[in-house]
Amino acid sequence: MDTTDRPHVPSPAARLSGAPAGLALSCHPGPVVAVTGLATALAVSSGSAHGRWVLVGAAVLAGQLSVGWCNDAFDAVRDAGAARPGKPVARGAVGRGTVWGAAFTALFLCAVLSFACGAAAGAAHMTGVVAAWAYNLRLKGTALSWLPYAVGFGSLPCLVALSLPGSPWPAWWAVAAGALLGVAAHLGDVLPDIEEDLRAGVRGLPQRLGPARVRRLLPAPLVAATAVLLLGPSEAPGGRTTAVLSGVALCAVAAATVCAGPRPVGAWRKAALAGTVAAASADVALLLARGTQIA
Incomplete structure (x- = not known):
């Protein structure tokens, strides 16, 4: 047989x-x-x-x-x-x-x-x-x-x-930054699988928005988290802090610009991903740097 x-x-x-x-x-x-x-x-x-x-x-x-x-x-x-x-x-x-x-x-x-x-x-x-x-x-x-x-x-x-x-009690800005990073994690995690999820009948918020809109939206919670982490604590941001905020914001905006097309490919896709990862990494570093102030 x-x-x-x-x-x-x-x-x-x-x-x-x-x-x-x-x-x-x-x-x-x-x-x-x-x-x-x-x-x-x-x-x-x-x-x-x-x-x-x-x-x-x-x-x-x-x-x-x-x-x-x-x-x-x-x-x-x-x-x-x-x-x-x-x-x-x-x-x-x-x-x-x-x-x-x-x-x-x-x-x-x-x-x-x-x-x-x-x-x-x-x-x-x-x-x-x-x-x-x-x-x-x-x-x-x-x-x-x-x-x-x-x-x-x-x-x-x-x-x-x-x-x-x-x-x-935790500082409000630490909780807010964590929540914003969570939203960014959700968008970034779901983004590669949106089309497959739609075929399977999964209709979460990213799937309803579609890949192009999610790519444009992804930098927003990262920029917001950066602003909260830098401006939320009681100590006023100095020149270095302002420079970090500006640099991270520029990375996120660059990622959003590259991602704005319907299907970024090749090096452009990698550039968008790198900008988003850089912004997320900077936010995590800022959160850890503020560790002694979270309570």
Whole structure:
């Protein structure tokens, strides 16, 4: 019998050996590392004691793992239908039930670790994590798709500040900057997949706006975050601060100009991406530099 056209089905042994790797890849390791690193660095820069910033980092890590696993487990059927090769659950590298189990376990650990930082800190962080779960389960396909990102990133300065001795309230500008960076992260994350998402019936805010409008809009929250970080703290910006603000704003405006065309290609696409990444990196650096002032 000719079996050349039969789909390859991994053996039970192969599936078992590949499950740990599939589970690790299905958590969205890039965003997990980036967000955990940002929150941990912010906790360190805020002056947290050694044990406290480790606890903050562990709480954020558990929360991000739960969000990533929830996303892949919930979207497994749609990802399989779209034949997305980068999705381990969709291609059968790890079972959907296994990933759901990991997601809920990480969510439980996140709650324990978050509230170990303090009641207010735990409540603030869990609000952000629950918002991210709401994005995965429902809000991704609505005009409010940006809101969980704003809440989630805005909750990170809250977690850091409220975990400090005395549980001080976070500075408004730190929360606002985090929320704006979250909106930018949402736009940048969704932008490459807008057309594919539309074919799959996903109609979040970026999908409704379309790729061209999202490319033009993306620099706006980055410029706004820069302005908040430089002008929000009580100390008046000096000449160097003004220069940084102007430089970052120019990078973002340049990115918006390059991205304004319907389909930027080649070196122009890379230039637009570089300008946007430069603006985002400068904003993160400014946030970390202001770490001691967030509470």
